Amino acid sequence: MKWPDRAPAGHFAYVNGRYLPHIHAAVHIEDRGLQFGDSIYEVFRVETGHFLDEAGHLDRLEGSLAALGLSMPVTRAALRLIMRELVRRNRIHDGLLYLQITRGAFRRDHLMPDGPSKPTLILTARASDPAAATSRLACGVKIITRPDERWARRDIKTTQLLPAVLAKTAAKREGASEAWLVDSEGFVTEGGSTNGWIVDAAGTLITRPLSRAILPGVTRATVLAAAKEAGLPVVERKFTVAEALASREAFLTSASGAAVPVVAINGESVGGGRPGPLTLQLQALYDAKSGRRSG
Numbered sequence: 001m002k003w004p005d006r007a008p009a010g011h012f013a014y015v016n017g018r019y020l021p022h023i024h025a026a027v028h029i030e031d032r033g034l035q036f037g038d039s040i041y042e043v044f045r046v047e048t049g050h051f052l053d054e055a056g057h058l059d060r061l062e063g064s065l066a067a068l069g070l071s072m073p074v075t076r077a078a079l080r081l082i083m084r085e086l087v088r089r090n091r092i093h094d095g096l097l098y099l100q101i102t103r104g105a106f107r108r109d110h111l112m113p114d115g116p117s118k119p120t121l122i123l124t125a126r127a128s129d130p131a132a133a134t135s136r137l138a139c140g141v142k143i144i145t146r147p148d149e150r151w152a153r154r155d156i157k158t159t160q161l162l163p164a165v166l167a168k169t170a171a172k173r174e175g176a177s178e179a180w181l182v183d184s185e186g187f188v189t190e191g192g193s194t195n196g197w198i199v200d201a202a203g204t205l206i207t208r209p210l211s212r213a214i215l216p217g218v219t220r221a222t223v224l225a226a227a228k229e230a231g232l233p234v235v236e237r238k239f240t241v242a243e244a245l246a247s248r249e250a251f252l253t254s255a256s257g258a259a260v261p262v263v264a265i266n267g268e269s270v271g272g273g274r275p276g277p278l279t280l281q282l283q284a285l286y287d288a289k290s291g292r293r294s295g
């Protein structure tokens with residue numbers, strides 16, 4: 001198979017017990033992850049060789065599996081070893097590790113299969129450019145808004161990502177990096193692959209409370225805890241696009257970038273079009289709290 005992009009020769013993936021050259025790594029065409037999106041995933045950030053917020057991501061992984069009636073294909077301890085071995089084989093210092101677990105390959109049928117489970121476990125890892133990440137954190141990003149057209153269980157990290165794919169692709173077409181998704185009542189749920197935050201005129205940090213409407217972001221939880229520990233005023237409540245446009249600061253959180261400043265929404269500048277002081281403070285607090293030495 002000729003691989004089109006982003007898999008330089010020499011890269012390894014892990015599939016069901018084997019480390020394989022990325023180019024030869026494959027799953028069966030009847031895999032329920034492919035056929036039905038019957039599958040969950042996690043993304044871990046690796047920074048200077050260490051996994052950030054690792055326990056939080058593994059806890060959420062177990063929660064996603066439980067929500068779909070899937071079990072861990074290997075123990076948590078074994079999984080941590082596999083993650084480290086893949087990072088080592090790919091010589092990754094800074095990057096992202098992607099992990100997916102599907103229900104496995106069965107004759108195609110909507111009904112969940114009876115009998116023994118045979119999940120598919122896939123891991124890939126790729127290096128990221130720390131300079132690009134630093135520049136995003138320092139300069140901020142533009143975003144757009146789109147109707148939230150996803151299913152009703154967004155708290156489960158499943159691979160059913162087509163609405164997010166469409167929204168993020170629309171954002172790119174409009175020269176932006178992310179789309180904030182808006183519910184039928186006009187409130188922002190979250191970004192296509194990030195949680196959303198604003199800072200109001202009084203300096204209060206605002207982010208939507210956890211519910212089935214959003215993914216419980218691991219970075220969101222770490223930033224929230226860090227903000228509370230630092231004595232910053234935080235309120236978990238819904239906010240509208242109009243509030244976001246009038247906000248003093250806005251930012252995004254995800255494993256791939258903690259507290260990324262938002263400098264424009266739908267072409268209108270936010271917070272004077274520059275990263276705000278509270279967002280920059282949260283970046284520093286996140287760095288101190290996220291467990292860089294958890295490795």
Ligand SMILES: Cc1ncc(COP(=O)(O)O)c(C=O)c1O
Nearest residue numbers: 193194195215217218219254255
């Ligand atoms: C819809 C959605 N919200 C939020 C996030 C951020 O979550 P985390 O901080 O755990 O990466 C993600 C990450 O993929 C996501 O897909």
